[in-house]
Amino acid sequence: MTFETQRIAYFYFLAAVLLFALQVVFGLLSLAKYLGPDPLLGVMHFATTKAVHTNLLLVWCLTGFMGAAYYMVPDESRTEIYSPKLAYLQLGLWLTIGVVTIVGYLFGITEGRKLLEMPFPLKLGVVVVMGMFLFNILMTIRKANRWTTTEAVLIGGLASAALLFIPALLHFDNYTLDRYYRWWVVHLWVEGVWMLILAAMLAFLLIRLSGADREVMEKWLYVIVGLTFISGILGTGHHYYWIGVPRYWLFAGGFFSALEPLALFAMAVYAYNMLRRSGVSHPNTVALHWTIGSAVFSAIGGGILGFAHTWPQVNQWTHGTHITTMHGHMAFFGAYAMINLAIITYALPGCTGRSDENAQSRLGIWAFWLMVSGMFGMTMALAAAGITQTYLERILGFGYLETQRMIQVHYLMWLTTGVIFATGVGAFVWNFARAGLPVRTVAESAASGPSAAARVGAV
Amino acid sequence: MTKADTRRFFVLGTLLCTVAFIVLTVDSHRTVVAREHSRALGDDVRRGLRVWGVYNCENCHTLLGEGSYYAPDLTQIVAQRGVPYLQAFLADPSAFYSEEEHRRLMPTLGLSAQEIDDAIAFLGWVGGIDTLGWPPRPIRVSGMPTRLPGTETASAASDPVTQGRQVFDATGCGACHSLEPGVMLVGPSLAGIARRAEERVQDAAYTGSAQDAEGYLRESIFEPSAFLAPPAGKHGTADGLSYMPGIYTNTLDPQAADELVAYLLTLQ
Ligand code: HEM
Ligand code: HEM
Ligand SMILES: [Fe+2]
Numbered sequence: 001m002t003f004e005t006q007r008i009a010y011f012y013f014l015a016a017v018l019l020f021a022l023q024v025v026f027g028l029l030s031l032a033k034y035l036g037p038d039p040l041l042g043v044m045h046f047a048t049t050k051a052v053h054t055n056l057l058l059v060w061c062l063t064g065f066m067g068a069a070y071y072m073v074p075d076e077s078r079t080e081i082y083s084p085k086l087a088y089l090q091l092g093l094w095l096t097i098g099v100v101t102i103v104g105y106l107f108g109i110t111e112g113r114k115l116l117e118m119p120f121p122l123k124l125g126v127v128v129v130m131g132m133f134l135f136n137i138l139m140t141i142r143k144a145n146r147w148t149t150t151e152a153v154l155i156g157g158l159a160s161a162a163l164l165f166i167p168a169l170l171h172f173d174n175y176t177l178d179r180y181y182r183w184w185v186v187h188l189w190v191e192g193v194w195m196l197i198l199a200a201m202l203a204f205l206l207i208r209l210s211g212a213d214r215e216v217m218e219k220w221l222y223v224i225v226g227l228t229f230i231s232g233i234l235g236t237g238h239h240y241y242w243i244g245v246p247r248y249w250l251f252a253g254g255f256f257s258a259l260e261p262l263a264l265f266a267m268a269v270y271a272y273n274m275l276r277r278s279g280v281s282h283p284n285t286v287a288l289h290w291t292i293g294s295a296v297f298s299a300i301g302g303g304i305l306g307f308a309h310t311w312p313q314v315n316q317w318t319h320g321t322h323i324t325t326m327h328g329h330m331a332f333f334g335a336y337a338m339i340n341l342a343i344i345t346y347a348l349p350g351c352t353g354r355s356d357e358n359a360q361s362r363l364g365i366w367a368f369w370l371m372v373s374g375m376f377g378m379t380m381a382l383a384a385a386g387i388t389q390t391y392l393e394r395i396l397g398f399g400y401l402e403t404q405r406m407i408q409v410h411y412l413m414w415l416t417t418g419v420i421f422a423t424g425v426g427a428f429v430w431n432f433a434r435a436g437l438p439v440r441t442v443a444e445s446a447a448s449g450p451s452a453a454a455r456v457g458a459v
Numbered sequence: 460m461t462k463a464d465t466r467r468f469f470v471l472g473t474l475l476c477t478v479a480f481i482v483l484t485v486d487s488h489r490t491v492v493a494r495e496h497s498r499a500l501g502d503d504v505r506r507g508l509r510v511w512g513v514y515n516c517e518n519c520h521t522l523l524g525e526g527s528y529y530a531p532d533l534t535q536i537v538a539q540r541g542v543p544y545l546q547a548f549l550a551d552p553s554a555f556y557s558e559e560e561h562r563r564l565m566p567t568l569g570l571s572a573q574e575i576d577d578a579i580a581f582l583g584w585v586g587g588i589d590t591l592g593w594p595p596r597p598i599r600v601s602g603m604p605t606r607l608p609g610t611e612t613a614s615a616a617s618d619p620v621t622q623g624r625q626v627f628d629a630t631g632c633g634a635c636h637s638l639e640p641g642v643m644l645v646g647p648s649l650a651g652i653a654r655r656a657e658e659r660v661q662d663a664a665y666t667g668s669a670q671d672a673e674g675y676l677r678e679s680i681f682e683p684s685a686f687l688a689p690p691a692g693k694h695g696t697a698d699g700l701s702y703m704p705g706i707y708t709n710t711l712d713p714q715a716a717d718e719l720v721a722y723l724l725t726l727q
Contacts, residue, residue, distance in 0.1 A: 307702065316594070397604035402602070
């Protein structure tokens with residue numbers, strides 16, 4: 001920690017980590033209902049627990065991104081955050097909206113549009129909070145009057161994410177149009193603008209963790225985000241095959257989405273090369289694990305497993321089966337959960353002034369391997385479930401309910417590996433808690449903050 | 460390659476693709492809206508979409524293959540099940556399924572009669588969307604496969620019985636009728652239906668107007684409520700109406716109907 005106001009990030013990270021743990025609890029709860037029977041049917045049925053699971057995911061990832069911005073922007077622009085008060089107020093509002101949303105779901109108040117279930121007034125609240133956030137960040141950069149490419153990509157990603165939230169506010173009576181614009185939020189987020197955030201956070205971490213040269217890093221950063229948009233924008237069409245729009249989407253969606261893995265592979269190759277060429281120059285091995293892990297897992301979960309079902313000829317059979325669940329879990333975890341965990345573990349020692357114990361803690365490494373192996377196992381279990389389901393239900397023509405009975409064994413595997421994953425989350429939370437509260441001043445953290453030592457000058 | 464080059468690549472690539480995306484969006488949007496003229500969005504359909512949202516159906520079910528995977532896809536459900544059955548089901552799912560048997564059950568959501576009708580209107584409208592042939596084979600809520608792929612023989616392709624079997628599959632009779640003896644889906648199993656049809660018309664309890672097995676089958680298909688086959692019980696009927704949809708007069712052409720009946724007559 002070099003600037004006093006980077007401490008703000010700690011509180012965002014704290015919220016993110018707690019919401020992450022809660023997300024996983026609701027994941028396990030939802031899965032238990034798959035195994036059935038469900039003693040909570042009348043109280044909290046699957047639709048409720050599942051919506052809580054996925055919404056918490058979105059909320060904690062965004063919380064992490066905003067925390068990351070409050071940490072990265074001072075570093076990159078070499079200045080204090082414009083208004084710390086506004087940043088804390090924003091966090092308070094954001095969490096209030098989150099809590100009200102989740103409690104509302106438990107009482108059945110929902111708009112029921114997958115991943116965008118939040119009731120309309122609360123969505124407006126999200127827009128306000130995003131506005132406050134962007135204002136604060138932009139004023140900071142303006143005040144400093146200097147910015148780097150890395151930070152521009154990060155802020156560009158966050159600002160576009162806010163902009164692309166607008167279709168979520170629109171209502172269509174025509175179900176085809178309802179679907180069409182839902183994907184502007186969901187797909188253009190995770191396979192478009194969020195990838196900018198991912199790429200920028202990855203670049204930031206690589207520059208700090210390795211001895212990589214910023215000029216080279218940022219040159220390739222443009223290639224990555226260029227590839228992302230060239231493939232990802234028209235790639236939205238891979239969700240338009242069967243919703244009642246003209247046939248040309250089969251071609252446009254198939255072709256461009258098939259190019260999407262390029263950006264993800266490029267990111268993995270980029271991380272690998274930077275570290276191989278420039279070597280590791282930083283003691284925070286936990287953060288290094290998460291950084292590389294994220295590059296690898298997003299390439300497998302998004303690039304390979306996404307590609308596996310993106311052609312219309314395949315997608316017509318697998319569409320809406322556990323193949324989607326398999327891909328969704330590994331891709332989301334690899335791309336957006338892991339990069340958040342990376343920046344959190346990177347920033348934590350500096351924020352709390354306890355660098356050494358935390359940056360190399362055995363517990364932190366355990367948390368990494370437990371989560372990674374748990375998620376890998378979950379992906380395998382879901383792949384088995386998805387392939388079997390596709391074959392029995394979609395190709396042979398067994399009924400849905402009969403098929404579900406026949407794939408129960410894969411749900412047991414999902415549960416087993418899910419528990420391993422959850423253990424890793426527990427370890428992570430405990431390790432986070434052990435680090436204690438943030439220090440009051442930069443001086444306190446400077447004594448131990450490795451982040452300061454490894455700094456490479458901003459442009 | 461310099462940083463300025465790669466930046467140009469990013470800016471130009473993004474710009475081009477965004478423009479292409481917007482052009483395609485304008486065209487798609489217009490096409491979709493134009494199709495509304497031939498398939499009007501009634502008020503019930505509009506309200507039905509809200510019912511679908513407010514009760515969070517999408518976080519259990521898929522529709523057009525999108526949603527959640529805890530409950531069956533409902534894209535073709537109205538064509539498969541017909542309105543009376545769905546009305547009864549949505550009012551009380553537990554009358555039709557049990558948690559013991561399937562390990563999961565749709566909760567009784569407390570929809571009003573109006574909401575049920577709206578939801579069905581909405582689902583029916585969605586069922587009419589041109590999905591470019593998705594799903595390639597029907598997805599059914601429950602039942603065993605009616606036929607394993609690859610087991611048809613080419614020589615039998617012109618045989619009316621074989622054709623009738625195809626009509627049976629294509630029309631979706633298998634959604635409600637199993638061909639395994641004793642397996643009750645929504646309707647009774649059709650194993651041995653030829654023999655039973657013969658017995659039915661001679662039975663004193665029979666109140667329909669058919670004279671022979673073939674006539675009985677035709678009546679069952681075209682006027683399902685003319686005679687309610689026992690032991691349908693709560694599974695098959697409500698208020699003297701069969702849950703079997705009365706749509707086949709319109710959807711089956713005479714030749715297909717002949718073939719279907721010829722096929723059913725082989726189920727001794
Ligand atoms: C790393 C970024 C990615 C993330 C986080 C991600 C996440 C997801 C999620 C959550 C869904 C389910 C969405 C829903 O049904 O509402 C989904 C669907 C899908 N994704 Fe991705 N994805 C990523 C990258 C990719 C890539 C690169 C491809 C293709 C090459 C791809 C292909 C697909 C396809 C075809 C579906 C639709 C599945 C279906 O038909 O049911 N994804 N993705
Ligand atoms: C113990 C760990 C977990 C369990 C047991 C679990 C369980 C579940 C279940 C049961 C669903 C509902 C599937 C359906 O729609 O029918 C689901 C959906 C989802 N979960 Fe998890 N989950 C876990 C962890 C995670 C993590 C760590 C992430 C991401 C970081 C995640 C992301 C998602 C996403 C994106 C969906 C929506 C997928 C889709 O619609 O295809 N989950 N999860
Ligand atoms: Fe996508």
